[in-house]
Amino acid sequence: MPNKIKFLDHTGDSGLQVWGNSLEEIFANSAKGMFLIITESKNIKPEIDYSFTLQADSHSELLVYWLSHLNYIFSTEGMLISRINEISIENCKLEASVSGDSFSADKHEILHEIKAVTYHQLILEQQNNGWFAQVIFDL
């Protein structure tokens, strides 16, 4: 399987290509990739836990909702996610438990503000040797 996360080079914005063995792994890797766009910092301790549930009409929509929700938590509570503890997806319903740390200018260098997770060129598909996703972010 290729590298799990690849960053796409777009003129105005940013994107990810992600591989995984399962749908859950795709979601987890997408989140890790998104936070690497937000911050270069490897110094995010899993101090705070957060659990939530999301529902969508399709898995690709759920992927956008998942990343949007994590971006929303960062945007409103300053929470940088460092660890996906548990994630389960069934019938387009996601239950997740994540951990992270509050953003602090002393500890974390923020690279980009993600305005939104877009549906542009969104791909989520099962392939021969696993799953693949592509997501573009508006910066």
Next chain:
Amino acid sequence: MSEIDVKRITDFIWEIPKRGNMNVPGQIYASDSMMHDIRQDQSLQQVINVAQLPGIIKHSMAMPDIHWGYGFPIGGVAAFDLDDGVISPGGVGYDINCGVRMMKSNLSKQDVQKQMQNLIPALFSRIPSGVGSKGPIRLNVNDEKQVLKKGARWAVEQGYGSEEDLFYIEENGEIANANPANISDQAFQRGRPQLGTLGSGNHFVEIDYIDEIYDTEAAKIAGLEKDQIVVVIHTGSRGFGYQVCDDYIRKMMKASEKYGIHLPDRQLCCAPFNSPEGQEYYEAMNCAINYAFANRQIISHWVTEAFKEALKLPEKAANLSIVYELAHNIAKVETHKVQGKPKKVVVHRKGATRSFGPGSHDIPEKYKSIGQPVIIPGDMGRYSYLLTGNEKAMDETFGSSCHGAGRKLSRKKAMKIAKGRAIYRELENQGITAMAASRATMFEEIPEAYKDVSDVVSVVHQANIARKVARFKPLGVIKG
């Protein structure tokens, strides 16, 4: 590379003939060399996609700063019939009412040049910028609702700037039909701490001096002269607007299905303007428009305070006042001539500005003889322009013009080129003092990452949709 069939109509106007599912032709404003670059990405296909939406009138248009976006291209303009046509969040953008305010002062380059080392840090400390920045303004839910209804007027009522400022803002800084009941809790939460913040990326406050006057009469009416210090603020509706757009893209995807609207691209999701979903988005978008008006009004006030604090000019006050402020991500109901008769349409401008000609009702009295000011910012190393709207824009582009230069290099490429360079010192050597909240921003926003805005401005000037008045160059900039 795009092989789409494009016909030259004039030196600066190109047409994509109506074919297939297009309801109208595409019309692109560009020079020969620009058209070659435009073909390198998907923006022409996006012009074609927009032309397929129901109720679109005349043309699916693109200004010379066109580049690909989400759904609509950036630099896209499209007007829709109110009865048969649609409204689309993708035709506005995530940063609803991202826009530009230009202020003038009674100071000259000579007054200020040697004091930039004081002025720029003063601006930087007063104006919260950067990702995750929170403003000092504390809003409760009711306050926030008032911001969404009143826009810049709310800010004036709180003591930021004066009543007179409102005359020189598009829509007087307060757009009607804003309904906070259509706003999600998430958007309220995202917006509450961010009022009075600049944001990051290509948002900025810039101190410039006028280095060229092209139209002495128009410059005189605008109160501008060579070497005069002007200030440009570029920011929008922050996380509030991004969340409103995000919320309504989800709703509009369902609405598109409900109304049987064929979408060549999911990000073109829309609803009939007069449908409940269309009106709900319209009224929510208007809330975000007002949020951005309030945001720029507050930041503007802090710019004035920074000038007072930092500049040692006992015999001279800066006397900052607004030349004009306009939006470049917006959808508005306007009256335009369609087949010779006045007709109300909903004009979507995504990375495009209003450019109303002389005599237009909706522009300040002061500018009626010359047309509405159109501010076109360039990158932080070169120049920006002031133009005025022209009658040709009213005939051809629903009173619209370009909004900026557009990126040439991706952020990654810009970072690669900038790595190891002393960007701040390079700018200082050009006479520009810069401060940014993030090192990444400075690298990604280096001047060579952007196209030359003078090429874009030249096209709109020669196509007569806006006319050059003045050019101004940076002395200092703060970025997020």
